[in-house]
Amino acid sequence: MASLTSAYPTSKLRAKPGLLERLDLPRRVVFVAAASMIIVVAMLMIFIVWQGTQLFVKDGYSLGAIFDAKWDPLADTPEFGILPFILGTIVVTAGALLISTPLSVGVALFLSEVAPKWAKSIVQPALEIFVGIPSVVWGWLGITVLVPFLADTFNGPIVISLPIVGTIFSMPGFLTGFSWLAGSLVLSIMVLPTITSVSYDAFRAVPQELRTGSLALGTTRWQMIRHILIPSALSGVLTAVVLGMTRAAGEALAVQMVIGNSPTLPEAITQPMTTLTSQITLDMGNTVFGEPWQDALWTMSLVLLVISITSVVLVRVINKRRMGS
Amino acid sequence: MPITAVYPEPVLRRVEVTAPRAAVQVAARPADIKIATEHVSISYGDKVAVRDVSLTVQDRSILALIGPSGSGKSTFLRCFNRMNDLIPGASVKGEVCLDGENVMEADVSVVELRRRVGMVFQRPNPFPMSIYENVAYGPRRRGLNDRRKLNDLVETSLKRAALWDEVKDDLRRKSGLALSGGQQQRLCIARVLATDPEVILMDEPASALDPVSTLRIEELMRELREAYTIVIVTHNMQQAARVSDVTAFFTMADDRAGYLVEVGPTGQIFTRPSEQLTEDYISGRFG
Amino acid sequence: MTANAGSIGRSSGAKPSLKGKASRGSILADRAATVVLWGTGALVLLILGSIILHFAMAAWGVVSLSFILDNPSQTTLGGIMPVLWNSIYMLALTMLIAVPVGLLGGIYMAEYAGDNIVTGAIRFAEESISSVPSIVVGLFGLILFVDDFHWGFTALAGALALTFFNLPLMTRLSEQALRAVPQDERSASLALGATKWQTIRHVVVPLAIPGLITGVILTAGRVFGEAAVLLFTAGIGTPPHYNFMNLDITNPTSPWSPFRPATTLSVYIYKLNSEGLGAFKNQIVDGSAAILISMVLIFNLGARFVGRVLSRKLTAS
Numbered sequence: 001m002a003s004l005t006s007a008y009p010t011s012k013l014r015a016k017p018g019l020l021e022r023l024d025l026p027r028r029v030v031f032v033a034a035a036s037m038i039i040v041v042a043m044l045m046i047f048i049v050w051q052g053t054q055l056f057v058k059d060g061y062s063l064g065a066i067f068d069a070k071w072d073p074l075a076d077t078p079e080f081g082i083l084p085f086i087l088g089t090i091v092v093t094a095g096a097l098l099i100s101t102p103l104s105v106g107v108a109l110f111l112s113e114v115a116p117k118w119a120k121s122i123v124q125p126a127l128e129i130f131v132g133i134p135s136v137v138w139g140w141l142g143i144t145v146l147v148p149f150l151a152d153t154f155n156g157p158i159v160i161s162l163p164i165v166g167t168i169f170s171m172p173g174f175l176t177g178f179s180w181l182a183g184s185l186v187l188s189i190m191v192l193p194t195i196t197s198v199s200y201d202a203f204r205a206v207p208q209e210l211r212t213g214s215l216a217l218g219t220t221r222w223q224m225i226r227h228i229l230i231p232s233a234l235s236g237v238l239t240a241v242v243l244g245m246t247r248a249a250g251e252a253l254a255v256q257m258v259i260g261n262s263p264t265l266p267e268a269i270t271q272p273m274t275t276l277t278s279q280i281t282l283d284m285g286n287t288v289f290g291e292p293w294q295d296a297l298w299t300m301s302l303v304l305l306v307i308s309i310t311s312v313v314l315v316r317v318i319n320k321r322r323m324g325s
Numbered sequence: 326m327p328i329t330a331v332y333p334e335p336v337l338r339r340v341e342v343t344a345p346r347a348a349v350q351v352a353a354r355p356a357d358i359k360i361a362t363e364h365v366s367i368s369y370g371d372k373v374a375v376r377d378v379s380l381t382v383q384d385r386s387i388l389a390l391i392g393p394s395g396s397g398k399s400t401f402l403r404c405f406n407r408m409n410d411l412i413p414g415a416s417v418k419g420e421v422c423l424d425g426e427n428v429m430e431a432d433v434s435v436v437e438l439r440r441r442v443g444m445v446f447q448r449p450n451p452f453p454m455s456i457y458e459n460v461a462y463g464p465r466r467r468g469l470n471d472r473r474k475l476n477d478l479v480e481t482s483l484k485r486a487a488l489w490d491e492v493k494d495d496l497r498r499k500s501g502l503a504l505s506g507g508q509q510q511r512l513c514i515a516r517v518l519a520t521d522p523e524v525i526l527m528d529e530p531a532s533a534l535d536p537v538s539t540l541r542i543e544e545l546m547r548e549l550r551e552a553y554t555i556v557i558v559t560h561n562m563q564q565a566a567r568v569s570d571v572t573a574f575f576t577m578a579d580d581r582a583g584y585l586v587e588v589g590p591t592g593q594i595f596t597r598p599s600e601q602l603t604e605d606y607i608s609g610r611f612g
Numbered sequence: 613m614t615a616n617a618g619s620i621g622r623s624s625g626a627k628p629s630l631k632g633k634a635s636r637g638s639i640l641a642d643r644a645a646t647v648v649l650w651g652t653g654a655l656v657l658l659i660l661g662s663i664i665l666h667f668a669m670a671a672w673g674v675v676s677l678s679f680i681l682d683n684p685s686q687t688t689l690g691g692i693m694p695v696l697w698n699s700i701y702m703l704a705l706t707m708l709i710a711v712p713v714g715l716l717g718g719i720y721m722a723e724y725a726g727d728n729i730v731t732g733a734i735r736f737a738e739e740s741i742s743s744v745p746s747i748v749v750g751l752f753g754l755i756l757f758v759d760d761f762h763w764g765f766t767a768l769a770g771a772l773a774l775t776f777f778n779l780p781l782m783t784r785l786s787e788q789a790l791r792a793v794p795q796d797e798r799s800a801s802l803a804l805g806a807t808k809w810q811t812i813r814h815v816v817v818p819l820a821i822p823g824l825i826t827g828v829i830l831t832a833g834r835v836f837g838e839a840a841v842l843l844f845t846a847g848i849g850t851p852p853h854y855n856f857m858n859l860d861i862t863n864p865t866s867p868w869s870p871f872r873p874a875t876t877l878s879v880y881i882y883k884l885n886s887e888g889l890g891a892f893k894n895q896i897v898d899g900s901a902a903i904l905i906s907m908v909l910i911f912n913l914g915a916r917f918v919g920r921v922l923s924r925k926l927t928a929s
Contacts, residue, residue, distance in 0.1 A: 026809040027724055033716035034725070034783065037737040040776050044744065044752045051755060106652035114649045117413070123653050125912065126660045132908035133663070134837025136881045137901045141663065143885065144670075144894070189659065209450035213513070216408060217463040217520050218440030220642035227466065232453055243743075250745025252840045253882055277747050284751070284844060289759060301748050308743040312736070426630050433630045436639060441630075466638070 045305065052302025055080065055295040066299060071263040073283075073293040080296035082276075084263050086303060088180075089275040091266045092255065093248040095184030096191060101241055103188070104195035108240075111196075112203040113225060131193045139257030142186040147258055151177030154270070178260030181269040186254050191244035198243055202236020203229060235322040239315050246311040250304060252277035276300045359384040359524060359554040360405060365419035367400050367409060373582040374400045377419075380573055380588050382524075387546060387555045389565035389591065392575030393606070397583025398558045401575070402526050405556065406442040407435050423524070440467070443517035447529040449509035451501030451516075456483075456492050459501040459512055463520035478519055486515035487545050507538025514545065525549065527557040531564065543568050562607065566595050574603045664905065671902030674895045680903070683853050689892045692900055694851035697867060698767070698874040699836060702846065705771040705870060706835050710782050711828055717779070718786025723812055738780040746840040749777045753845035767874035770846025777841050782831045789823025790816055822922035826915045833911030837904055839878035847873030848883050877904060 055061050061080060068081030107127075111120055154177075206229055214224040230237070260272020261282060280297050287294035360382040367375040375397035382388045390398040400409065407428060409415045420427045428438050440463075451459050460479045469475060479496070483489040488511040492499065501512050510530060517525055527546070531539040546555060546568050559565050565572050572595070573588035587600045598604045674689070682691025725731040741749070753773030757763045793816050801811040817824075851874070854867035864872040875883065881900050884893055 021807075024809075026812070027720075030716045030720035030724060033713045034718075034720035034734050035730070036713060037717065037741060037779055037783065038733050040779070041737040041740050043756070044741075044749070044776075047752055047755050048748065103652055103655070106649055107656055110649040110653040114646060115653060119653060123656055125916070126656055129660060129908060129912050130656075132833045132837065132912055134839065134878050134904055134908070136839050136878045136885075137837070137904055140881060140885065140897055140901050141666070144898075145666065192656075207450070209446060209448060210452060212408065212411065212446065213450040213452065213516075214462070215411065216406065216439055216444040216446075217466070217516065218436050218438070218443075219463070219466045220436055220638050222642040222645035223466045223638060225645070227462070228452055246743045250743075250747070252745065252747040257882075257885060277745060280747060280751070281840070281843065284754075285848070298751070301751050304745050304748050308745060308748075309740060312739045312743050315739070423630065428630060434639065437630050468637075 045309075048298070048302055048305050051295070051298035052305075053299075055292060055299045059292040059295055061292070066296075069265055073296070078292060080292065080299075082296065082300055082303070084265050085274060085276045085279050085300055088259075088266055088273045089249050089277070089307075092180060092183045092187060092259065092273075092275055093245055095180060095269065096187035096248045097241060097245055099184060100188035100191050100195055100244060104192050104240070104244070105199050105237060107192070107196045108199035108203055109225060109229075111200050113221065113229070127193045127196060130189070135190065135251060135254040136257075138186055138190055139254035142182060142254060142258035146185060147177035147182050149177070150179065150182055176260070176272075178258060178272045179270050180259070180266055180273050183255045183259040183273075183275070184269070186258050187248045187251060190251060190254060191248050194247050195240045195244040198240035199233070199237045202233040202240065205236065206232045235318050239318050242311050242315050242318070246308055249307050250277065252281050256281050276304055280304075357384045358382070359424065360556070361420075361422045361425075362404075363420040363422070365401065365404060365417065365421060367397070367404060367415065367417050369412070370414045373580065376578065376582045376584045378585045379419075380585060382554060382556060383571070384554055385550060385552065386570040387550050387557060387568055389569035389572045390556065390558045390575060391560075391562060391565050391572060391606075392583070392586075393577065394560075395581065395583065396575035396577050398575050399528050400583070402528055402556060402558050404429075405524065405526055406439045406444055407433075408439075408444065410435060440520050441522055442524040442526060443520060443522035444526040445510070445513050445517060445528065445530045448533050449506060449513050451504070451509050451512050453500065453502055455497050456499055456501050456504070456512060457496040460515050460519045463516060467520070479515075482515040482519040483512075485518050485549070486511045487541065487548075488512060488515055505538070507534050507541060510534060510538070510542060511545065514542075514549075518549075522553065524554045524556065527555065529558050529560060532560060539564070562595075566591060574598070574600075574606065576602055576606065664909075667898065667902040667905050670898035674899035675902055679899055684850065684896075686890065689895060692877065692880065692896065692903075694854055694867075695875055695877045695880040695900075696903070697854065698846075698851065699876040699878070701867070702767060702771055702774065702842070702874055702876055703832060703836050705767060706774040706778070707828070707832060709771065710775045710778050710831065710835075713775070714779055714782025714831070715786045715824065717783040718790055719812060719817075721783065721787040722790035723808070723816065738783060741776065742780045746777055746838060747843075749773055750841040750844050752776070753841065758845060763871070765845065765847030765849075765873040766871050767846055768870040770842045770874060770876075771870070773841045773845045774835055774838060777838070778831050778835055781834065782827065785827030785830065786820075786824060789820040789827055792823055793819045819926065822919045822926065825922060826919040829911055829915035829918065833908055833915075836907055836911070837878050839876070839882050842876055842879050843882070846876065846879070848875055848879055849873055850883075851875050 055066065056063065066080060067083055067086075068079070069083045070079045070081040071084060072079045107123070111123060115123065210228050210232065211224055214228045215221070219227070255275055256278035259274060259278055261274045261278055262272040263274050263279065264271075266273045280300055283293070283297055287297065358381045361380075363379050365375065365378045366373060378401060380388075390402060392398050403409045404417050404421055405423075405428075407417075409417055417429060419429070421429055423438070423442065427433075452462060454462075457479055460482050461475050464475060464478055469478070480489065480493075483492065488508060491508060492504070492512075501509065504512060510533075514525075514530075531542045534542065543564060546557070549555060550570075557565075557569065569591045571588065572591045574586045574594065575583050576586050577583055586602050587594070587598060589599070594603065595607060598607060679689065679691045680696060681693050683693055684690045684695075721731075721734065725734070750773055753769055753776070757769035757772060758765060761769075763769050797815050797819060798811055801815045802808070806814070852865070855865070856867055858866040859868055860866050861869045862871070863869055866872070877900055881897050881904070884890075884897050884900075888897075890896075
């Protein structure tokens with residue numbers, strides 16, 4: 001009677017691996033797929049750095065001339081001061097974070113500490129849909145809803161007659177509603193899901209025992225949130241804000257559609273201004289490859305690249321510190 | 326608007342070191358009853374976890390809840406300070422009276438209740454802050470911010486939890502998490518003592534600790550009994566026999582609901598229990 | 613030791629009632645915080661609800677079958693068929709590249725990657741691309757494909773740039789889905805003498821399918837709405853009238869060819885807004901935005917639904 005094992009070819013425990021096994025093709029293929037991201041990033045960095053430095057190397061502009069407030073590409077001797085764009089990006093982003101951070105952290109706390117199951121199962125999918133809404137749609141909403149609303153409301157007689165607030169909103173430039181404020185408001189909604197979901201994860205990562213420990217000592221839930229939860233999750237919330245900042249600074253179309261695009265240094269939240277991304281989007285199509293104007297746009301994209309890589313490093317530093325403590 | 330409560334002087338129950346009590350009266354006078362439960366049943370959704378438990382705890386005594394896993398001891402313990410409120414779907418029926426006041430009533434402030442009924446958990450759970458801040462946490466939340474009073478309170482609490490000598494040199498520098506497991510648990514006890522409770526609930530406080538730390542905790546419990554009413558859940562029958570005055574034995578019914586088999590003076594429960602089930606459990610025949 | 617500790621005082625005497633007002637301040641603060649936190653949750657729903665309602669109203673009377681199926685027109689409302697086609701075409705082309713590469717990359721990260729410098733570099737690259745602004749990725753595509761390769765504005769250039777941009781997301785979602793498969797399943801297969809690759813192919817990947825599909829759909833949703841990457845790679849021109857009978861994919865006039873400019877729906881919205889002057893501009897953009905939002909909803913609900921159904925099927929069988 002044949003034994004069951006005779007169905008298999010004889011094998012030895014110490015058999016030398018065959019060529020196919022030694023090649024381990026699957027491992028090599030999946031490795032190449034994963035490593036392709038390194039190639040993409042390396043190439044992207046090389047190309048952007050190369051193009052972004054042409055303004056200095058080829059066109060002979062000095063660093064001082066670039067970090068200047070004067071932007072006039074059509075003058076006889078064109079000036080490419082990109083300071084208004086850098087400052088514009090900084091202030092619009094700061095405005096967005098100022099609005100969005102408290103709100104997002106609130107939503108994250110709501111989801112992680114307060115919401116019963118049913119409420120969570122509505123708000124969480126809603127946030128995912130927020131993430132999915134394309135930036136042109138946000139921009140269009142900004143133009144058709146937010147900008148007219150701002151213009152009508154804040155240019156109205158009641159607001160203008162208020163002290164301080166009235167002074168701000170009667171400043172020149174806020175006739176149309178296209179403004180720093182509009183840009184920050186649109187961005188604040190766009191980064192809300194990012195900040196919310198990352199801080200939510202940070203709150204969930206706080207051990208349950210710390211919550212019960214605090215509540216068992218007779219503290220209220222809010223005292224527990226303020227004195228245990230938020231301090232414990234602080235580095236996670238900080239990561240969330242940095243990620244939100246990266247997203248806000250890099251957002252192009254929605255901002256460009258509502259900000260008014262005036263290449264001046266930002267002075268008041270009611271004024272139209274511009275950002276790095278807006279100006280690149282607007283001008284890239286109007287310029288010719290190799291001319292100084294376009295090289296200035298590449299320099300601006302280099303600045304954007306530096307901002308985003310810096311934030312990646314920053315997030316890593318924050319997280320490493322969290323692991324360390 | 327007043328920010329928080331008026332916090333009285335930094336106070337801890339005075340401990341009078343007395344001779345060990347020779348015999349414990351289970352049938353205490355009504356005035357001595359600290360906690361009384363009447364027909365307490367606890368369920369999660371439609372699953373009954375604890376059924377119809379009625380017992381009393383005498384003031385300044387230690388009650389041990391023993392029984393096999395799943396017999397609902399911990400769940401029962403958690404209704405004394407209403408920690409079951411935090412579990413979605415949990416519902417408690419019956420009465421739990423603290424000094425004659427039913428804590429299950431809707432208008433009872435759980436915050437107030439938990440200040441009077443403190444709790445120590447199975448796994449030590451110090452907050453990620455300094456030892457000092459851990460102990461000062463409860464008093465601070467009650468609005469006590471006077472530095473000198475806080476210092477006194479922290480010192481007293483740590484002394485009473487038998488931790489002071491080990492940590493006094495780096496109270497503010499060392500994180501509570503940097504202590505050993507046994508020290509962490511004593512820190513958690515100090516943290517509870519600082520809120521000046523009348524009752525301390527302990528949910529298997531030594532089960533995550535090594536034998537030496539366990540002995541220290543037990544020693545501590547016997548000292549604390551002089552000033553506090555203690556209810557402890559334990560898996561360890563020797564522990565119950567060593568520290569408690571009264572023991573309550575829980576087990577599981579056929580439908581997996583926990584119930585109280587019998588309660589009596591510890592010596593009696595461990596030597597001549599009146600129920601066969603108890604005897605089987607004590608002698609290691611099941612559980 | 614207790615003797616020296618207990619000398620401070622005694623709090624007995626009149627005990628505060630459990631219903632006392634001793635901690636009214638902190639309880640009021642707690643109530644207020646609870647109300648505020650509920651408010652933030654409600655605000656999210658309110659904003660989303662009003663957005664959906666807004667577009668439902670704006671699209672009323674605009675979106676119809678002919679709006680979806682007609683070519684654009686100078687004189688009437690016309691339709692958005694060519695740009696909608698391009699969106700779908702670009703989506704398919706991008707996913708054709710991004711899904712296999714992302715899945716395989718995810719397999720490496722979940723099953724093979726050790727704790728070494730190469731893995732660290734891959735993770736750093738993953739995080740970097742995720743945080744580089746989409747407009748910069750588009751510009752990279754512009755130099756590489758449009759200028760250096762002399763492709764001009766083509767669907768393929770756009771799809772590759774979109775792949776670059778979405779590869780980290782696809783890889784990460786695949787990795788997560790694969791990591792969610794319990795270790796026991798791998799051990800069981802390996803203990804039966806299967807090789808590592810056989811285990812991955814026949815045990816791990818099939819078990820991860822619900823998660824993988826959810827990941828694909830979520831990535832697809834993001835690809836569908838993306839515009840900034842495409843502005844300078846796939847082009848922004850008005851699409852010609854397509855002849856769908858022209859199946860020669862090497863011919864740049866065929867709608868099936870990857871070597872032709874392809875303005876997508878999102879890019880079209882941007883273009884109309886920045887330069888459109890037609891009488892129907894607002895209606896067309898409202899209608900297009902409504903279609904984009906509907907697609908987002910479909911992708912999201914689809915991902916949820918498919919994930920749920922598949923995992924139920926897998927666990928039941």
